[in-house]
Amino acid sequence: MTDTAPLLDPARVRELFDLRGSYMARMGGGYEGDPYPLWGRLREQAPVHEGALHDLSDFPGDYFFQGLPEPDRPHYTAFGYAACNDIYRDAELFASNADAIDLTQASPNNTLLNMGGQQHRRYRALVQPRFAPKQVEWWIRKSIDEIVHALVDHVQDRGRAELNVDFCAAIPLLTITGAFGIPVAQALDLRAANDPMQTIQIIAPLVAARREEPGDDLLTVLVQAELTEEDGTVHRLSDPEIYSFCMLLLAAGSGTTWKQMGITLTALLQRPEALAAVRADRALLRPAIEEALRWQPTDPCFARFVTRDTEFHGVPVPRGAVMHINLGAANRDPARFERPDEFDIHRPPRPMLSFGGGPHICLGMHVARAEMLVGIGALLDRLPGLRLDPDAEAPRYVGFYERGATAIPVLFDS
Structure with missing residues (x-):
């Protein structure tokens, strides 16, 4: 793995991991303001408002995210901590998907993120053990530690780096692809894939290979997993089921932690x-990471679908509505946290x-924390005098439904 960094083309990484680029435009990557003052005022007015978060934030447009665009449904947004927490705790009233999941088709929508009830519990249980806290050492040993130090090796003698491209983006991408046994040379191809068939074309031969020769990776876990149906029958996962799992885990694993590490x-x-x-x-590194997660979560909003007419925190909400969970505002609720904007x-x-709540709490949260702990710890250990480059543009937080830092130019003593 010592040649990991050179194998990731910096120009291509910059293109695929730039919140302001075309790749992220449909998630509101062009937003460059600070939404928190407005979100705070809206939270003070009421815990729940009618309207999607971007409309309430005076950022009109057609965006694609969980619960969006859904133009034919009424939209509501929760801003208070208690309201957002209540949504996560009531998975029956606030469902994760509007429609039943068809697992015979491989689709980025047919994933744990959109499953509910017993179906979600049974499928999540197949991979949950590999993401449990006691398995963090497997992830560190399998890939995180080696990747982190290979990346530091690549910049250590330069005296300068751009941490978003040279470091943050590469760690989670190579961690999750490495855990699937996907070659480094194909890692950016998976990130760039904007059609499910492109992802499947990369994954399919690897799935077939693991059926013939198991390994110590996530693909082998999925290939060998046995699912017990509600009628008691047991079967191995089909190829479409495996592909859907892969699409979720690869997208989530490579698409969130890099932003949160940059924010931290x-x-x-x-x-x-x-x-x-x-x-x-x-x-103090662990509490610093936790504080960054609270103060500036990379995904400040998710959504649920309302399953029946209800009155929620004083607001009538009809069946079929989309309820957006503004966890960014919730994490700065002064009723929950003192001096919340600090x-x-x-x-x-x-x-x-920041990692959600209830049955859909983030599957990979312990791995994400490990990536940030090992990554930031290695920077502090091996790059003495690490500091922002005073002659370069200072990093800023940008993006709307996905937020992160712009370029992070640093100097250090080589």
């Missing part, structure tokens, strides 16, 4: 006193909603 690094680099505290006491690595720990 930016928050620390822009606060030298916090960075110095973490460097001096590495036990980034404070010494903040006492308290549960938040």
